[in-house]
Amino acid sequence: MSKSPLSLTIPEPEFRPGDQPDFSALAIAQAGEVRRPPVDEAPELMRDLAFSLIRVLDGDGKARGPWAGGLSPDALRDGLRHMMTLRAYDSRMLIAQRQGKTSFYMQHAGEEAISCAFQRVLQQGDMNFPTYRQAGLLIAAGYPIVDMMCQVYSNEGDSARGRQLPVFYQSRAHGFFSISGNLATQYIQAVGWAMASAIAGDTKIAAAWIGDGSTAESDFHAALVFASTYKAPVVLNIVNNQWAISTFQGIARGAASTFAARGHGFGIPALRVDGNDYLAVHAAGSWAAERARRNLGPTVIEYVTYRAAGHSTSDDPAGYRPRQEGEIWPLGDPLERLKAHLIAISEWSEERHEQAAAEISEHVLAAQKQAEAIGTLHSGRQPSPRLMFEDVYAEMPPHLLEQRQQAGY
Numbered sequence: 001m002s003k004s005p006l007s008l009t010i011p012e013p014e015f016r017p018g019d020q021p022d023f024s025a026l027a028i029a030q031a032g033e034v035r036r037p038p039v040d041e042a043p044e045l046m047r048d049l050a051f052s053l054i055r056v057l058d059g060d061g062k063a064r065g066p067w068a069g070g071l072s073p074d075a076l077r078d079g080l081r082h083m084m085t086l087r088a089y090d091s092r093m094l095i096a097q098r099q100g101k102t103s104f105y106m107q108h109a110g111e112e113a114i115s116c117a118f119q120r121v122l123q124q125g126d127m128n129f130p131t132y133r134q135a136g137l138l139i140a141a142g143y144p145i146v147d148m149m150c151q152v153y154s155n156e157g158d159s160a161r162g163r164q165l166p167v168f169y170q171s172r173a174h175g176f177f178s179i180s181g182n183l184a185t186q187y188i189q190a191v192g193w194a195m196a197s198a199i200a201g202d203t204k205i206a207a208a209w210i211g212d213g214s215t216a217e218s219d220f221h222a223a224l225v226f227a228s229t230y231k232a233p234v235v236l237n238i239v240n241n242q243w244a245i246s247t248f249q250g251i252a253r254g255a256a257s258t259f260a261a262r263g264h265g266f267g268i269p270a271l272r273v274d275g276n277d278y279l280a281v282h283a284a285g286s287w288a289a290e291r292a293r294r295n296l297g298p299t300v301i302e303y304v305t306y307r308a309a310g311h312s313t314s315d316d317p318a319g320y321r322p323r324q325e326g327e328i329w330p331l332g333d334p335l336e337r338l339k340a341h342l343i344a345i346s347e348w349s350e351e352r353h354e355q356a357a358a359e360i361s362e363h364v365l366a367a368q369k370q371a372e373a374i375g376t377l378h379s380g381r382q383p384s385p386r387l388m389f390e391d392v393y394a395e396m397p398p399h400l401l402e403q404r405q406q407a408g409y
């Protein structure tokens with residue numbers, strides 16, 4: 001028998017710099033088209049939901065179908081303000097990084113709806129295990145912008161005392177677990193925390209967060225084994241923003257199937273959602289949170305979105321993807337879509353929007369002045385290097401004590 005040489009399949013993105021991107025072949029469900037099963041439907045009867053796209057807002061700003069109707073006009077206005085605040089915060093911090101006031105920053109452009117809407121399905125005491133691209137969870141939970149800025153500046157007001165990378169926030173009171181730079185650890189930690197909540201007979205649920213690229217990590221799969229075996233009260237969020245730094249989602253198997261479908265191998269119900277649709281994210285999140293609270297177990301949710309900016313301030317996407325890709329991305333801008341909806345239902349106007357934008361911009365600027373009055377990366381009051389040695393051991397071991405003394409603290 002003749003032997004032909006073997007070869008590997010290396011997935012390649014469809015479009016590279018210089019190409020004209022075209023997403024017309026992307027299958028996108030109409031708003032309102034996807035059914036909404038009861039939360040206790042058997043997982044094997046709702047496998048179709050991992051291959052469609054739950055959307056509520058249509059092109060005219062109307063809310064359609066069975067996933068609509070969960071939010072009052074006040075809640076929608078709050079949501080719009082949260083997303084506008086996150087975007088204004090991002091743009092101030094991007095400039096601050098370019099001015100050398102911090103070493104590093106990561107934006108959320110295009111993904112604001114996901115973290116801002118999801119936070120609103122949680123209750124006091126629930127816990128997110130976020131990655132670096134969910135600051136909207138904090139903003140929507142009412143965490144002060146000035147505290148976020150102090151963290152980014154690593155100044156004396158930083159609750160992490162300068163020991164974390166900028167944007168690695170933390171607040172137990174706001175349900176935001178300290179961010180780990182080791183991606184996918186969020187999944188096993190969230191599942192473990194959820195299991196502990198159930199073992200203690202508590203009522204709190206957890207939310208795990210991961211990006212498309214990071215689903216390739218083994219922690220993701222281990223977490224799904226434990227979550228499904230023990231029916232842990234956890235929502236397993238996957239943010240598919242198409243890119244993992246310069247690597248396209250196909251490298252994490254995204255070109256072969258949906259990320260939501262990963263849940264099926266574990267018998268976990270899975271939803272695939274328009275991540276740029278605030279109403280759809282909120283509706284899907286509520287559905288999954290209710291399942292967790294009713295002890296029905298985990299839910300996988302894939303949010304389909306697009307990372308409109310660079311990965312971080314250290315990245316230039318022009319080197320690996322066409323510049324226009326973000327502009328022609330078919331799911332639109334989450335802020336514009338929610339704004340259009342509020343105007344369509346006569347609960348908002350261009351004037352009110354302009355006024356809100358001005359208020360938010362003033363609020364963010366005032367917070368920035370306050371944070372900078374404490375200090376930035378290279379000026380003002382910074383945490384003492386002495387703190388570097390604390391909070392790990394109850395009693396400092398002799399070698400650390402010696403190092404601290406050698407460092408002069």
Ligand SMILES: Cc1ncc(C[n+]2csc(CCOP(=O)(O)OP(=O)(O)O)c2C)c(N)n1
Nearest residue numbers: 133181182183211212213214241243244245
């Ligand atoms: C375990 C681990 N491997 C690699 C990295 C380096 N790294 C930082 S961000 C990133 C890309 C992650 O992409 P994705 O999961 O899609 O999240 P996104 O940045 O798109 O939100 C990588 C590989 C890391 N931080 N942790």
Ligand SMILES: [Mg+2]
Nearest residue numbers: 211212243244
């Ligand atoms: Mg990604």
